[in-house]
Amino acid sequence: MAGQEDPVQREIHQDWANREYIEVTTSSIKKIADFLNSFDMSCRSRLATLNEKLTALERRIEYIEARVTKGETLT
Amino acid sequence: MPLVKRSIEPRHLCRGAVPDGVTSELECVTNSTLAAIIKQLGSLSRHAEDIFGELFNEANSFYMRMNNLQERVDILAVKVTQLDSTVEEVSLQDINMRKAFKSSTIQDQQVVSRTSVPNPVVEMYHRCDKPPPLNILSTYRDDKKDALKFYTDPSYFFMLWKEKMLQATEDKRKEKRRQKEQHKQVEDPGREVKKVRKARNRRQEWNMMAYDKEFRPDTRLTPSPYHGMSSEGSLSPDNRSVASDMGELSYPSSPNHPSQPPSAPHPIDGVPHLTQTPQTQSLDRGGYPRPNLPSGVVAGGRHIASLGRTQLPHAPPASSEGGALNGPRQQSVKDYRAYGGQPSAIPEYFTPPAPPPPPPLIPSAQTAFDSTSSSSPILPPGAVVVMSRPYSPSPTPPAPPANYVPSPSHTPSGAPPAAPPPPPPGLPPSHILPLAHAIGGEAPATRKGQMPMIPISDARSDLLAAIRRGVLPISNARSELLAAIRRGIQLRKVQEQREQEAKREPVGNDVATILSRRIAVEYSESDSDSGGEDNGEWSD
Numbered sequence: 001m002a003g004q005e006d007p008v009q010r011e012i013h014q015d016w017a018n019r020e021y022i023e024v025t026t027s028s029i030k031k032i033a034d035f036l037n038s039f040d041m042s043c044r045s046r047l048a049t050l051n052e053k054l055t056a057l058e059r060r061i062e063y064i065e066a067r068v069t070k071g072e073t074l075t
Numbered sequence: 076m077p078l079v080k081r082s083i084e085p086r087h088l089c090r091g092a093v094p095d096g097v098t099s100e101l102e103c104v105t106n107s108t109l110a111a112i113i114k115q116l117g118s119l120s121r122h123a124e125d126i127f128g129e130l131f132n133e134a135n136s137f138y139m140r141m142n143n144l145q146e147r148v149d150i151l152a153v154k155v156t157q158l159d160s161t162v163e164e165v166s167l168q169d170i171n172m173r174k175a176f177k178s179s180t181i182q183d184q185q186v187v188s189r190t191s192v193p194n195p196v197v198e199m200y201h202r203c204d205k206p207p208p209l210n211i212l213s214t215y216r217d218d219k220k221d222a223l224k225f226y227t228d229p230s231y232f233f234m235l236w237k238e239k240m241l242q243a244t245e246d247k248r249k250e251k252r253r254q255k256e257q258h259k260q261v262e263d264p265g266r267e268v269k270k271v272r273k274a275r276n277r278r279q280e281w282n283m284m285a286y287d288k289e290f291r292p293d294t295r296l297t298p299s300p301y302h303g304m305s306s307e308g309s310l311s312p313d314n315r316s317v318a319s320d321m322g323e324l325s326y327p328s329s330p331n332h333p334s335q336p337p338s339a340p341h342p343i344d345g346v347p348h349l350t351q352t353p354q355t356q357s358l359d360r361g362g363y364p365r366p367n368l369p370s371g372v373v374a375g376g377r378h379i380a381s382l383g384r385t386q387l388p389h390a391p392p393a394s395s396e397g398g399a400l401n402g403p404r405q406q407s408v409k410d411y412r413a414y415g416g417q418p419s420a421i422p423e424y425f426t427p428p429a430p431p432p433p434p435p436l437i438p439s440a441q442t443a444f445d446s447t448s449s450s451s452p453i454l455p456p457g458a459v460v461v462m463s464r465p466y467s468p469s470p471t472p473p474a475p476p477a478n479y480v481p482s483p484s485h486t487p488s489g490a491p492p493a494a495p496p497p498p499p500p501g502l503p504p505s506h507i508l509p510l511a512h513a514i515g516g517e518a519p520a521t522r523k524g525q526m527p528m529i530p531i532s533d534a535r536s537d538l539l540a541a542i543r544r545g546v547l548p549i550s551n552a553r554s555e556l557l558a559a560i561r562r563g564i565q566l567r568k569v570q571e572q573r574e575q576e577a578k579r580e581p582v583g584n585d586v587a588t589i590l591s592r593r594i595a596v597e598y599s600e601s602d603s604d605s606g607g608e609d610n611g612e613w614s615d
Contacts (some may be wrong), residue, residue, distance in 0.1 A: 001378070004521065010103075011099065011101055011380060012573070014101070014102075015101040015102075015104075015105065018101075018102075018105040018108075018109075019105070019108075022088065022089075022105070022112060023108065025109075025112050026088065026112060026115075029115055029119060031238065032123075033083065033119060033122075034121060036119075036122065036123050036126055036516055036525070039126070040126045040129075040130065043130045044130070044133075047133045047134060047137065050137050051137060051541070054137060054141065054144065058140070058144060058272050059178055061144060061147050061148065061151065062178055063178065064151055065147070065151060066176045067176075068151060068154050069154060069226065071153075075094050
């Protein structure tokens with residue numbers, strides 16, 4: 001009986017080892033995916049903030065340009 | 076449940092079937108699982124690249140904007156250092172006249188549309204089931220519509236809203252036009268005057284805007300020039316109304332008379348001509364034909380003045396009928412009198428002082444009748460008389476009125492009046508325009524002695540030719556007008572559809588433009604309402 005156990009047991013042991021390896025790999029993949037999502041989200045939020053600041057700056061610069069340059073008169 | 080944007084492809088690692096004929100199944104499963112893991116890593120890396128690409132693109136756009144801003148800031152910095160308050164020209168008027176600052180109000184449009192769909196979603200969309208290929212049937216449709224649109228149309232709701240908005244703008248425009256027309260109908264006579272006023276107003280407004288509130292000149296002064304205009308305007312419609320009354324019966328040659336004098340004087344025997352528009356039909360009114368010198372009369376200066384002398388006594392009774400028009404005409408009579416109504420044999424053409432709306436040649440005809448009663452007592456009211464003899468007032472004044480009154484009353488019946496008083500000696504025959512004959516002049520002409528007949532026929536032919544020449548341009552003008560009107564109507568029918576399409580073309584599939592157009596129509600409506608009210612105030 002020990003002889004029968006060995007190959008099967010060895011296989012099962014091996015299988016368990018493989019599965020653990022696979023499990024580790026897939027969890028890493030999931031972590032990578034998670035990281036990518038959160039990176040994407042945070043990047044987008046920061047870029048949106050940047051966008052707001054840029055538009056505010058653009059409007060201010062437009063106003064200052066209008067103040068500084070000699071504009072056209074109505075008639 | 077949120078839509079999954081990116082999904083890593085082999086979802087289940089070890090669910091595939093184990094192929095037959097394999098002894099070590101566990102290893103087989105392990106190997107397939109590992110292969111699936113590798114595929115998953117592959118899709119994961121693809122998704123990661125996609126994510127970073129999107130982020131990079133956005134960051135890049137911000138980088139470009141930032142660079143632009145940086146350049147503008149640099150330019151501004153340089154400009155600000157160059158600013159010098161001493162050099163700067165500042166005039167109080169210029170401050171108010173400067174174009175007001177308007178920030179760029181660009182609205183983001185089409186934010187969530189087909190073009191802005193991210194790539195993974197596009198891929199997912201393509202992996203979905205397609206709608207049935209109903210487009211094959213489009214060629215068999217009669218109305219040339221897209222067959223698939225009846226099954227599924229992504230732009231359906233937008234088109235619906237667009238049609239609704241355009242319809243609303245059109246309705247508002249029509250309402251505006253109706254209101255304007257109502258205003259027009261209410262204040263018809265002064266319409267042209269009003270338009271001129273409005274064109275002037277803008278400049279006045281701008282000039283007012285140049286000053287600050289404290290420095291603006293008194294606005295009460297400005298309406299004064301318009302009062303004069305309104306009063307002048309009030310005269311013309313009266314003139315026109317009276318003239319139109321009198322002109323109803325006028326021959327077409329009446330407006331032509333101003334053109335006649337410029338033509339060579341018709342010197343038949345070197346005689347001045349008095350041409351009158353044959354509005355003498357209106358002479359039928361009893362006692363109306365008091366001779367006011369016709370402002371529309373073209374020929375003869377002094378003769379008319381001389382005629383006016385006899386007419387003046389009759390003028391006052393006529394003035395009651397004539398109204399405002401006769402007033403100026405009487406003045407014109409007096410004016411000509413002032414010129415010295417000496418009878419002269421020299422042919423002169425009479426140019427009326429007042430502007431000649433087709434007028435009241437009736438009075439002129441009357442005057443002619445009165446003065447020439449000796450020679451042409453039976454002259455029909457519409458006769459245009461040509462004075463060829465010097466005027467002797469003394470004997471004639473009593474006679475003409477007596478002759479005159481019966482003549483108009485008789486002419487409608489067609490029977491010539493009673494035998495007119497014999498013409499005073501020395502008075503040359505007068506010429507009667509053929510138009511006058513047309514009324515009924517044949518009979519009276521024949522009744523006169525043989526003497527007047529011969530010269531009258533010559534004059535008649537000449538004058539007839541002249542009048543015909545004069546008539547033609549008028550009729551041509553009228554026919555041209557009619558033709559233009561007809562053409563206009565036809566144009567509308569033919570080009571209605573084209574105009575409709577042309578109106579729709581420049582709209583563009585833009586929510587912002589459509590909405591702005593509608594709002595503009597609404598604002599202009601309110602503006603026109605207030606403007607209309609202002610116009611009403613002005614006209615009053």
